[in-house]
Amino acid sequence: MTTLPLDNSHHIREHLRERASATVKRRQFVSRLMIALCWVAIALAALPLGDVIINLFIHGWASVSSWAFYSQLPAQPTLFSPDAVGGVSNAIVGSGVILGYALLGALPIGIGIGVYNAESDSRFAIVLRLVVATMVGAPSILMGLFAFGLVVVQFGFGFCILAGAFAIGTMMLPVLAASTEIAVRNVPATLREAGLALGAKKSTTSLRIVLPAAITGIVSGAILAISRAIGETAPVLLVIGGSQAFTWKAGDFGQALPLMIYQDASSSYPAQRAQAWGIALFIVIVVFVLSLTARIWANSKQKERR
Amino acid sequence: MSENLLTVSSPTPVTYVEGRQRPSTSSRGPYEYVLLAAASLFALIAAYFVGTVIWRAVPAFREQGFGFFSNAMWNASFDPAVPSQFGSLSMIIGTLITSGIAILIAVIVGTGTALAISFLLPTRLRTVAATLIELLAAVPSVVYGIWGLVVLTPWFQYTVGPWLAGIPGFAWLFGTTAGGQCYLLAGLVLGAMILPSYVAIGREVINSVSKELIEASLSLGATQWQTLWKTVIPTARIGLFGAGTLALGRAIGETVAMSMVLGSALSTNYQLLKPGATLAGWIATQWGEAQGSSQVPALFALGVILMVVSLSMSLISNRLVARQRRAATL
Numbered sequence: 290m291t292t293l294p295l296d297n298s299h300h301i302r303e304h305l306r307e308r309a310s311a312t313v314k315r316r317q318f319v320s321r322l323m324i325a326l327c328w329v330a331i332a333l334a335a336l337p338l339g340d341v342i343i344n345l346f347i348h349g350w351a352s353v354s355s356w357a358f359y360s361q362l363p364a365q366p367t368l369f370s371p372d373a374v375g376g377v378s379n380a381i382v383g384s385g386v387i388l389g390y391a392l393l394g395a396l397p398i399g400i401g402i403g404v405y406n407a408e409s410d411s412r413f414a415i416v417l418r419l420v421v422a423t424m425v426g427a428p429s430i431l432m433g434l435f436a437f438g439l440v441v442v443q444f445g446f447g448f449c450i451l452a453g454a455f456a457i458g459t460m461m462l463p464v465l466a467a468s469t470e471i472a473v474r475n476v477p478a479t480l481r482e483a484g485l486a487l488g489a490k491k492s493t494t495s496l497r498i499v500l501p502a503a504i505t506g507i508v509s510g511a512i513l514a515i516s517r518a519i520g521e522t523a524p525v526l527l528v529i530g531g532s533q534a535f536t537w538k539a540g541d542f543g544q545a546l547p548l549m550i551y552q553d554a555s556s557s558y559p560a561q562r563a564q565a566w567g568i569a570l571f572i573v574i575v576v577f578v579l580s581l582t583a584r585i586w587a588n589s590k591q592k593e594r595r
Numbered sequence: 596m597s598e599n600l601l602t603v604s605s606p607t608p609v610t611y612v613e614g615r616q617r618p619s620t621s622s623r624g625p626y627e628y629v630l631l632a633a634a635s636l637f638a639l640i641a642a643y644f645v646g647t648v649i650w651r652a653v654p655a656f657r658e659q660g661f662g663f664f665s666n667a668m669w670n671a672s673f674d675p676a677v678p679s680q681f682g683s684l685s686m687i688i689g690t691l692i693t694s695g696i697a698i699l700i701a702v703i704v705g706t707g708t709a710l711a712i713s714f715l716l717p718t719r720l721r722t723v724a725a726t727l728i729e730l731l732a733a734v735p736s737v738v739y740g741i742w743g744l745v746v747l748t749p750w751f752q753y754t755v756g757p758w759l760a761g762i763p764g765f766a767w768l769f770g771t772t773a774g775g776q777c778y779l780l781a782g783l784v785l786g787a788m789i790l791p792s793y794v795a796i797g798r799e800v801i802n803s804v805s806k807e808l809i810e811a812s813l814s815l816g817a818t819q820w821q822t823l824w825k826t827v828i829p830t831a832r833i834g835l836f837g838a839g840t841l842a843l844g845r846a847i848g849e850t851v852a853m854s855m856v857l858g859s860a861l862s863t864n865y866q867l868l869k870p871g872a873t874l875a876g877w878i879a880t881q882w883g884e885a886q887g888s889s890q891v892p893a894l895f896a897l898g899v900i901l902m903v904v905s906l907s908m909s910l911i912s913n914r915l916v917a918r919q920r921r922a923a924t925l
């Protein structure tokens with residue numbers, strides 16, 4: 290006669306333990322796998338970005354490190370002198386002039402909008418905030434179309450540097466407005482209240498207390514806008530005409546650095562392609578230096594305040 | 596880079612000293628008027644922007660009618676007896692294909708990267724990686740364009756393309772001949788381009804998930820991945836969706852890089868190894884020869900499509916990221 294196992298809880302417990310440990314093992318395996326995939330993702334992200342930077346230096350360094358790149362006008366290479374590409378002095382000046390005019394118009398207006406949006410809670414300000422937020426994401430080529438329709442055709446200026454500056458400036462406006470608004474909002478309310486409590490007028494408080502306190506944010510935003518503007522190709526492509534001559538006049542056909550990359554990248558002369566790489570490297574260096582400087586400056590300012 | 600710009604639509608009311616009346620609108624000084632003038636000027640510019648682009652496109656819409664959306668032909672006629680034919684169908688589909696590939700890459704690789712930067716990298720490297728990502732987001736698109744054109748196009752033409760074209764059973768997807776400039780390459784380059792800005796915002800959104808929530812999940816015995824997948828990502832999903840919409844908006848509006856790596860071909864053959872055109876890219880490539888012809892309004896009409904799509908994307912993404920931020924601070 291066999292005895293029935295009256296108490297089989299031991300077996301059940303054993304069974305459960307086995308199943309549980311299998312589940313835990315499976316979960317841990319899945320977890321390890323997916324975490325490994327996250328590492329793969331970061332490698333996949335770094336690969337193309339690293340490749341861009343490496344290629345910039347390989348192909349572009351020779352141009353950037355030669356003096357002729359900055360001092361000479363571009364030349365058209367021929368079969369007999371395939372390496373005679375000259376420099377890009379006109380495009381450097383052109384880009385500088387476009388940026389200068391764009392900043393001249395966009396900085397005061399952009400900061401004005403930002404301060405207005407931060408300090409007013411009228412219905413107009415609410416609508417304006419929405420418009421700013423929407424315009425930040427507008428594709429840059431639309432600003433080119435806008436500048437063409439308004440400045441080139443309607444105002445009758447024709448293709449010129451000024452139209453390019455208008456397109457770039459319009460592009461910068463919402464960026465400046467948004468960053469200024471955030472910077473002003475980030476100023477502690479107590480600071481503003483202290484100014485008002487001392488009997489200062491609203492405008493005095495705003496100009497003498499709030500704006501100086503917000504200056505790091507405003508400048509960082511401006512630098513962000515500038516570094517975006519330097520490399521913008523599409524809007525200038527549509528309206529500045531493109532010229533090989535040296536000019537800084539607002540009414541002339543102009544040339545800009547990114548536009549030259551666009552035109553020279555598909556050239557059949559290797560030297561001209563190398564020059565395009567050189568311009569690309571030059572822009573990337575300028576953008577990196579600008580944003581790093583802004584960052585370091587903002588950090589040191591913040592520490593100073595504490 | 597642009598993550599700072601997204602807080603705009605989460606207004607915090609200006610606070611005033613207790614017991615003090617809010618200054619009434621009648622007590623405006625010159626300073627307030629200067630600000631109001633700047634704001635009004637911007638409203639005017641924005642209205643003119645939308646108005647100009649639409650108004651210049653009207654002749655094309657009137658001439659082509661609904662055919663502008665359903666037609667894949669683009670023939671500028673110089674003979675007054677023969678009407679021009681402008682249709683945006685292949686540009687619309689080309690834009691959908693390239694930005695579809697790009698957003699797929701950006702979301703999958705980008706979310707993984709953002710998680711890895713926020714949780715897996717050693718603490719000291721996190722700020723470095725975040726700074727690097729933000730710097731890379733500032734690299735202009737024309738630089739990605741020259742990289743795609745000079746470095747990747749030959750590689751695609753002679754290595755990747757023939758290999759993909761040779762896979763049996765996938766001819767409907769890739770086609771049977773390898774090309775350099777093609778939809779697939781354009782999508783990949785576009786993906787690499789929008790990745791940094793997606794990661795920059797995505798990382799910020801992920802960082803806003805509260806530590807307590809993560810620790811609670813871990814202390815319940817969830818594995819690291821379960822915590823990320825079932826706690827962090829669902830909590831951050833609205834913000835991640837917003838970041839994705841923003842990246843998609845950028846992808847749709849990308850111009851010069853697309854005209855460089857996609858070529859400029861109009862056909863109804865949308866296999867991934869074929870060259871094509873996108874809305875923005877086509878405006879750029881046709882602009883020079885279009886001057887003075889009936890093509891200009893047609894190109895403006897492409898701009899109108901682009902404007903409607905990208906502005907609504909921008910609006911949606913702003914709302915979403917702002918909502919996430921409010922949810923995180925509550």
